[in-house]
Amino acid sequence: MTSKPSASLITCAVCGFRFDPEEHPGCSACPLHVGCATACCPNCGASNINPQRSRLARLVERLLVRKNNEATHEAALVKKD
């Protein structure tokens, strides 16, 4: 989807299709969908881990984003000097 930032998209392990795991296209048909941490690929149906349902993944994401932001900020300061 064009409106989604690329970081929220995941790549299907099986077919390589990039999709938003929070859209859950086929979940209503699955009896195990409540509390499920996997996301089924809308292209091939393969179950993939949904990083957005993992606290550890969110923590790593926050750390990486903060590090990136700090690096960008420092680079900007160096440029200013």
Add this chain to the structure above:
Amino acid sequence: MSDCHSTSPSLPLPGGRIALVGNPNVGKSILFHRLTGQYVVVANYPGTTVEITQGAARAIPNAVVIDTPGIVAFPPRSEDEAVTARVLLSDPLQAVLQVGDAKNLRRTLHLTIQLAEMRVPQALALNMMDEARSRGLNPDCALLAESLGIPVVATVATRGHGLEALITAVNHAAVSPLSLEYPQPVEDFLQATTPRMPLARISPRALGLLWLADDPVIDAWIRERCDPDQVAPLEAARRDLEKGLGENPGAVIQRTREAFVNHLALSVVDGPPSARPSLNMRLSHLTTHPLWGLPVLALILYVLYWFVGVLGAGTLVNLIEKQLFGQVINPWVVAQVDRLIPMRFFSDLLVGEYGLWTMGATYAFALLLPVVVTFFIAFGTLEDSGYLPRMAVLTNRVFSWMGLNGQAVLPMVLGLGCVTMATMTTRILNTRRERLLVTILLALAVPCSAQLGVVMGMLAGISLGAAMIWGGATLGVLLLVGWLAAKLLPGQRSPLVVELPPLRLPVVSNVLIKTAARLEWYIKEAVPLFLGGTLLLFVLDKLHILPALIRATEPLMTGWLGLPPEAASAFLLGLIRRDFAATGLFHMQSHGLLSPLQVVVSIVTITLFIPCIASLFMIIKERGARMALSMAVFIFPFALLVGGLLYRVLLLFGWS
């Protein structure tokens, strides 16, 4: 057929219907909201649990827009996709508005020509045009409209660009005159059978093509409307055609469409002309080449073996298990427990031979964690690079030899990540036969990521030759059992239809985030089982059952498999998780208790051992308790049989 009848289920809304149809994730829902506004109705499609959304069109009087579930192509491969097929087949539609991804024109056009063959009034919205242009692609909408004979409009749904032109296009939706010419036997089939097809809202030719492609919705729809004696000749004609073609007619139809779509896409894309294919394209061709693809695969497997086996299971485990846990953490924990808990029973429970800390936690965190982390990083890198679908294409030839091809390859590749999830993924397979065959092979011979990592670590400690023996034995069993099972369960094979994504350089942060998610999932699932398994061994040891079990299984362990009797406790853990057993064997190897021959025999046996508890429950859920029990009853003695035979063969070749 004179007595074929129509009982079309339709949605209870008045006025003309406009169905939004398109591949998943092309911006269909955004366009739907742009066309309808906020008052929409969400309801299950009649007879299904699939929700579809509909609402009155803002700019088209008396029209209702239906947002159908995304579909890759016909035949549908899920209940959601089947609903889209049923809408086209049964609902009276004023127009079909296809929403396509402009930067993925081939995928879009594949669906477009299927809709054109249905002879429904259609219009095409080429969405995400901004992204396509930013990539240097500029599809010529006018030329495409001329080629297809339908209105084609460029849109950017997120910004509302092209909306007015789109509404005009919907009002002028047209039946495409496009007609693809298929190979003569297919054309003969269509000519002979189309007059006998029941009346539908799509053309008889499209019905015939979908029938040939084994479309389950069309199959059910035709059987609902025709007597069995009218369906029988259609089935016979399809069988005859398949026999004549020597392959599934669906594959022939697919190839014809691919050729047409490739030609059309090239002629309408106004991109930079390129004399020779890009490096990405050349690499892509190399990875799927029947001959040159194999050394590429071997190189990737070698890098994986080095990264997980040598670095993860060798260097990192040595640092964490032997130095950190062995020399710092565990001596301190043992001293503290001995000081604080004077009762031997309870201190043993925590830090004894089968202690929750010294065995359960040490196995999980010191031995297995470095291995699974390195494997998850390597697997995530392969996923994001786009190589795994290419591996499926490459191995498809081998799988087709044993009667298993097409989509069946995909869960097998996914099984290298997690067998439990891959078992669930067998739902994507079209026939019960393929679902069953793949489940058997997954349960028998596909090691999960954690097990594979430990196996690589153990093999890295011996030699590359040992790795090749393990790989050869496992692959040999996989092929032999697959071939035999396919012979026992004869049935139709389906072609592999997979869209190859571009090869990409993986983004490090994405790989790390995914690794973290997998790690959390692994810790939540595996660590409690590790602790439970350790507790079981502790209880059995304290009740003097474990020594008795080790003695009782000695003829099997030592006599048949040539292993030390203590390996029985590792195999006992294998009843809970195969990777747990592999970790036990890894521990024995790292303490010099297993010779290279014993390592190879034990890891081949444990690779073919019964799957973990989670996988077994998934098999029970997906295939039924009887089938799960049958598989376990077959796999358990079979793994021991293969292990014992391998031991003797290796002895014959002078291994010791």
